[in-house]
Amino acid sequence: MFTGIVEELGEFLRLDWHGEGGVAAIRGPLVSSDARPGDSIAVNGVCLTVVIADGDGFTVDVMKETFDRSALGSLRPGDPVNLERAATLQTRLGGHLVQGHVDGVGTIMARTPGERWDDVTIALPPGMSRYVVEKGSITVDGVSLTVVSVSDSDFAVSLIPTTLELTTLGRKGVGDLVNLEVDVIGKYVEKMVGVRA
The missing domain is CATH 2.40.30.20 (Elongation Factor Tu (Ef-tu); domain 3)
Structure with a gap:
């Protein structure tokens, strides 16, 4: 974890x-x-x-x-x-629970530099949008990020200066591939609700 x-x-x-x-x-x-x-x-x-x-x-x-x-x-x-x-029981949970089990590969579709941060839009693989929610968490190349907006085909995040400086996301451009992991809690909820239906 x-x-x-x-x-x-x-x-x-x-x-x-x-x-x-x-x-x-x-x-x-x-x-x-x-x-x-x-x-x-x-x-x-x-x-x-x-x-x-x-x-x-x-x-x-x-x-x-x-x-x-x-x-x-x-x-x-x-x-x-x-x-x-891997996290330990003493680790601060500064991001969210991440398994390291990639759900799919996304493609950076757009990148808009801002005064202090960049806005980035990433295409979602088919069927993945149901697990992505506005203001929810998503992992992009191992980085815990908050979703700004989401559609059926893509989602947007904003990258703060620390993320731009200390991760690969500061160097990735339009067309680059990124590993995506959705919040596992959503997948478990879907399965449990589906079993009861």
């Missing part, structure tokens, strides 16, 4: 393919400082399991399902990545 508060802007180093999956190497001195094999680290919002931690970086196995459901396959060596270690 994560909070959607990015701890470190890391660097994607390489992906070594092994059949349909691969082993990814990522630099992130902060999140690697206490990482051990088996620990979970969110990489652009995708929960991955540490295989090797070597001081300033770590490696993870990435299976086909992860490539099919996320934008991790589009990363290139040198690309920045948002990193967050």
Whole structure:
């Protein structure tokens, strides 16, 4: 479980393919400082399991399902990545409950720079809009954000200076892909209400 508060802007180093999956190497001195094999680290919002931690970086196995459901396959060596270690019982919940299980990939459709923040519109995959509500939470590349507005095909968020400076979202432009995770509570509510109907 994560909070959607990015701890470190890391660097994607390489992906070594092994059949349909691969082993990814990522630099992130902060999140690697206490990482051990088996620990979970969110990489652009995708929960991955540490295989090797070597001081300033770590490696993870990435299976086909992860490539099919996320934008991790589009990363290139040198690309920045948002990193967050799994939450503990002592962690402040500054964002919202994030699983690191990507629901789909969105595309940045528009970006309007403001005096202090940017307004960004992101296209939603089909069927996902029912889980996105105005003033609700959504995770974009591992960043917990508040939805400003939503339609059947897209939603908008505003990025504050801290988000622009400390996450990949400050560097993404129109046409770029982003990992999306909707608030899991909405999915559980839908399932429970559906069972009773």
